[in-house]
Amino acid sequence: MSDRITGFVVAVLALAFFASASQLEQPFFADPLGPKAFPMVVAGVAMVAAILMIIKPDAEPNWPAFAVLGRIAIATLILVIYAYGLKPLGFLLPTALAAGAVSYQIDPKFSNAAKIGIGLSGGLFVIFKFGLGLSLFALPRWMMG
Amino acid sequence: MDLFANLALGFSVALSPTTLSLAVIGCVLGTIIGALPGLGPANGVAILIPLSFSFDLDATQALVLMTSVYYGAMYGGRISSILLNIPGDEPAMMTTLDGYPMAKKGRAGDALVLSGVASFVGAFLATIGLMLLAPLLARVAFLFGPAEYFALYLLAFCTLGGLGSKNQSKAAIAVCLGLGIAMIGVDNSTGLTRFTGGSLHLFDGIDFLVAIVGLFAVSEVFIFIESHGKDSAIGIKLEKITIPVKDIVNSKWTMLRSSAIGFIAGLLPGAGASLGSFLAYMVEKSVSKDKDSFGTGNPRGVAAPEAGNNAAAGGALVPMLTLGVPGSGTTAVLLALLMTLNITPGPLLFTERPEVVWGLIASLLIANFVLLILNIPLVKVFSRLLQVPAAILLPGVTMISFVGIFSLSGSYFDLLLMIGFGVLGYALRKLSIPTVPVILGILLGGHMEVSLRRAMVLSDGDWTYLFATPISLGLWAAALIGFIAPIFLRSYLTIPKPIKEEK
Numbered sequence: 001m002s003d004r005i006t007g008f009v010v011a012v013l014a015l016a017f018f019a020s021a022s023q024l025e026q027p028f029f030a031d032p033l034g035p036k037a038f039p040m041v042v043a044g045v046a047m048v049a050a051i052l053m054i055i056k057p058d059a060e061p062n063w064p065a066f067a068v069l070g071r072i073a074i075a076t077l078i079l080v081i082y083a084y085g086l087k088p089l090g091f092l093l094p095t096a097l098a099a100g101a102v103s104y105q106i107d108p109k110f111s112n113a114a115k116i117g118i119g120l121s122g123g124l125f126v127i128f129k130f131g132l133g134l135s136l137f138a139l140p141r142w143m144m145g
Numbered sequence: 146m147d148l149f150a151n152l153a154l155g156f157s158v159a160l161s162p163t164t165l166s167l168a169v170i171g172c173v174l175g176t177i178i179g180a181l182p183g184l185g186p187a188n189g190v191a192i193l194i195p196l197s198f199s200f201d202l203d204a205t206q207a208l209v210l211m212t213s214v215y216y217g218a219m220y221g222g223r224i225s226s227i228l229l230n231i232p233g234d235e236p237a238m239m240t241t242l243d244g245y246p247m248a249k250k251g252r253a254g255d256a257l258v259l260s261g262v263a264s265f266v267g268a269f270l271a272t273i274g275l276m277l278l279a280p281l282l283a284r285v286a287f288l289f290g291p292a293e294y295f296a297l298y299l300l301a302f303c304t305l306g307g308l309g310s311k312n313q314s315k316a317a318i319a320v321c322l323g324l325g326i327a328m329i330g331v332d333n334s335t336g337l338t339r340f341t342g343g344s345l346h347l348f349d350g351i352d353f354l355v356a357i358v359g360l361f362a363v364s365e366v367f368i369f370i371e372s373h374g375k376d377s378a379i380g381i382k383l384e385k386i387t388i389p390v391k392d393i394v395n396s397k398w399t400m401l402r403s404s405a406i407g408f409i410a411g412l413l414p415g416a417g418a419s420l421g422s423f424l425a426y427m428v429e430k431s432v433s434k435d436k437d438s439f440g441t442g443n444p445r446g447v448a449a450p451e452a453g454n455n456a457a458a459g460g461a462l463v464p465m466l467t468l469g470v471p472g473s474g475t476t477a478v479l480l481a482l483l484m485t486l487n488i489t490p491g492p493l494l495f496t497e498r499p500e501v502v503w504g505l506i507a508s509l510l511i512a513n514f515v516l517l518i519l520n521i522p523l524v525k526v527f528s529r530l531l532q533v534p535a536a537i538l539l540p541g542v543t544m545i546s547f548v549g550i551f552s553l554s555g556s557y558f559d560l561l562l563m564i565g566f567g568v569l570g571y572a573l574r575k576l577s578i579p580t581v582p583v584i585l586g587i588l589l590g591g592h593m594e595v596s597l598r599r600a601m602v603l604s605d606g607d608w609t610y611l612f613a614t615p616i617s618l619g620l621w622a623a624a625l626i627g628f629i630a631p632i633f634l635r636s637y638l639t640i641p642k643p644i645k646e647e648k
Binding site: 002003006010013014017020021024025027031032033034035038039042043045046048049050052053056058061062063064068071072075076079080082083084086087091095098099100102103105106107109112113116117119120121124128132133134136 | 315318324332534535539540547548575576601602
């Protein structure tokens, strides 16, 4: 079933890609092939492969339990928040929280995860800032003055 | 002799204190990366690339650092194969078959030393092969026009997809996905923007480093969350290390044979180290007098795949440097490094930037000896790394990926894109759609389209031009065979099952 769904998704994407390519205007001064032919061929191949996948799917992969997928979703969310927090909040605080949280998703022991978060955040900061000379801010800008 | 003049140039570059120390640092980092479970060579090199830019290295130095990491990771991969029965990277898979049983018999030290020597033989011979063959191939590559390059890219996708996946349609989807992503952004020859959906962030296209780090490193975190660090089993204790002279002498022919096989497998565009170690092992098994002892701890079964995979690692550099077509996931990442450094691999690299090529080759020769020292007397130190729990390692990898990509572009969008590629990579891996062709597609898509369009300009739109020369015809045929033959050979290409752990 997973393969069929994937095949369907790929087919829809390929169709959209094909349509988007065919909308491109062919500039009159362009090369004989132009900007749309290659993407259209790629979309065509993807379409054929997707249809084959729908017709002949493989055995169902081992999807993890719902709870595990939930953990992965949480980890993704943490990373997205981290991506937004890295600049305004400085390096140390978001990194400690994000590293600790990801660590907790892998091995759910709270005190360990907290230690790992703080340790990684401090250790990596020293390596990046003083070892590699990256321009990182330890703390939020407003606290650095 | 040209060769010696070139080598002298190479060593003059490689023996400068900076380059030499970079090679040593690269070897140490590489061995660590290879030994750490769940951090393969492609992964490791990918997360280090953005950081290596902050060092302000020139092209040769950056390349020396990263290829030493690459060689080192190939050596290091065997450590966890032998001690934990978990391959440190994909090509080290075959080493688990005899390495772990040998370790269980109390010969872990012997297996590590033997495989270290085999790795050295394979890598050393392959570097010599690279030295001899690359300039020749570079000369042949001058004959390649756009039509030949188009066929060559196609060949790389077909062999990589054909051999790398159990299902041809999944491999094709992976390639198309990569090619499609490569099309996003401004079309260079007309200035039109394509497939950006009007988003300004996408006008420059998607940076392949973002895709690589996301697909390889970030998706690994999700895989580990799923497995909950369950695989981080306690392995075998390592006793005092002695040198098993008898085993090494006994397997000298094995090592030579396997090095040759591995090197050739590495040369094929798109095939790479996994194929090299696999073929080396299978050939060794079939020529051996007692086939049954393979899989139960036969020292030759340890030497063969290690010589094979390290030789293939060297072999894979040949098409990467001369034609710009990588032979494996890790060489694809190295190609990304070259492209970011504004070096175009290809025949011109050899004539215009000989110091890069020969400096690299000389550094690899030196790196091999460094690695031999690191991997035999010091193997005990590196085997401690196996005890680093996933709960520390993976968050560390994630944070390094974030800072690396952030330092490269400083944009939130790239970080979000990286996370997106991480999720995509996880889904693809669950669906057993290979991720390496996606990377290769993103890397080569632009070049592939450009060569097709140039060919059409040259021929004024005549399609038969693509098949006009014997070289391109041969490449098309090879591509077709590379994609279709694995379907029929699949029953021969199945990897023998490793022994199960008795609980």
